[in-house]
Amino acid sequence: MVETAGGGPGDGTAEVLDRPLPDGVRRRVVQIVSDGFGGLTVGELPAQLRQYARFAPNRRAKFAGNAMAAALETDTLFRQRIGEKLREAQPELAGALDSGSPPPAADPLDVAAAAYVLRPAGWVKLVTAAGEEAQRAHAERADEESRAELERLREELDRAREQTRTETERLRGELESAKKEAESLHRKLRAALSDVKRGEAALRKTQAEMESARAEGQAQVSAAESEARRLKARLGEAEAALEATRRAAREGRSVEDMRLRLLLDTVLDAAQGLRRELALPPVSVRPAETVDAVEPGRMTPKDIAARALSEHDPAILDQLLALPQAHLVVDGYNVTKTGYPQMPLEKQRLRLLGQLSQLAAQTGAEVTCVFDGAELAAPVLLAPPRGVRVLFSKPGVTADELIRQLVRAEPPGRPVIVASTDREVADGIAKAGARPVASAVLLKRLS
DSSP: OOOOOSOOTTOGGGOOOSSOOOHHHHHHHHHHHHHHHTTSOTTTSOGGGGGGTTSOHHHHHHHSHHHHHHHHHHOHHHHHHHHHHHHHHOHHHHHHHHHTOOOTTSOHHHHHHHHHHHOOTTHHHHHHHHHHHHHHHHHHHHHHHHHHHHHHHHHHHHHHHHHHHHHHHHHHHHHHHHHHHHHHHHHHHHHHHHHHHHHHHHHHHHHHHHHHHHHHHHHHHHHHHHHHHHHHHHHHHHHHHHHHHHHHHHHHHHHHHHHHHHHHHHHHHHHHHHHHHHTOOOOOOOGGGGSOOOOTTSOOHHHHHTSSOOTTOTHHHHHHHTSTTOEEEEEHHHHHHHHOTTSOHHHHHHHHHHHHHHHHHHHOOEEEEEEOGGGOSSOOOOOOOTTEEEEEOOTTOOHHHHHHHHHHHSOTTSOEEEEOOOHHHHHHHHHTTOEEEOHHHHHHHHO
16 A cells, blocks of 8 residues: 655655565666666765675675665665666666656566656555566466476376386286296196106115115125135145145256256366367457447547537538438428428428438438328328338327437437427437437538
8 A cells, every 4th residue: 555654746755665575576676776886986875885886786686685675775865876877777767657657568577676766656556566467477377387287297197097007907917927837837846746756766666776786795795705715725725735846846956957067067078178179269259349339439420519510501411411321300391391481382392302312312321201291181192202211190190209209219329310490309309319400401401
């Protein structure tokens, strides 16, 4: 309601609000004060607002809103200064309020806030109407929101009902499936119980058979023990008879020894008489001289290594092959893959065997070439070259093992030379007494 307080007709300063300022209008009023606040000097500001003079408008409205609203209500001069700033900022709205006809398209809250600051005639009605309009708009928004929420809840309820119906159908299906599965399990359980009973019966039968077999076994053990005792008695009798026989043999052997010694003395006397009669010379050849071995001053494979030749000099191979009865064993693929690995295996074999044949003809040494049979998809058909023995390892046996077997087959003292770069082969054949030679040395000698 509007009350007059000593003002003349048409003077809005005499009008007083009989209710609190609506929130929407109050926020707009604080914003107007904050906007006009910056255009005033510190001396023009009320004392309680001077501390906010340096604040930005938004920050000022946030922290000094209550103080500015209180100063606007109590300080008429401050309100008039803010009204002047408002008239400068919005002259059309201020003029319309002064004429009593606010713009119909203007926001009611803006109109009410401007009327509250400028205090034209009838400003209380404008503020009250704006508050009622704001409450009505809020109620309408709340009503719209309530209807929207109600509609949403109805949709959720429909979805929940549909989901419940679907879930119920699913659970019914699962229940039926569970019932069928339970019936199947009951049938399986009955069948399992029958199997258990049959198994128990079979177990009892097996136990009875085991008891019978145990009794029979005990009877057989008793019979075997009796037989063992009988055999021990017979063994004792046989040992006693054997001892008696030995004593008799020893007594008879003494007579035979005497007769044999007499015969031997007769033979020796006759042999000495025959030697004197024939005048036989002493024996010049001794049995030890018939054993094939290396005498001092003769060459051995180990002596070759002591000469002033490099291990990579092909001449060392010629010296080794010049030894009597020398045997050269060649690790075939190790040599070919060292010298010409880009060639097919068949051509590698043919090239190496041709060169070894020439070497055998030149040196007269025995030559054996060993290839790994594991790399062959089928048996190899080839005519071994003259003077060269060609061997392939059997399945499950490597060429290295075959070479070690060949070395071990040779008699001790025979010169055996093995051409291979494989360190395991070299160590193994060296322990067996053979002489290892690198594949590169043989390739140099062949070329």
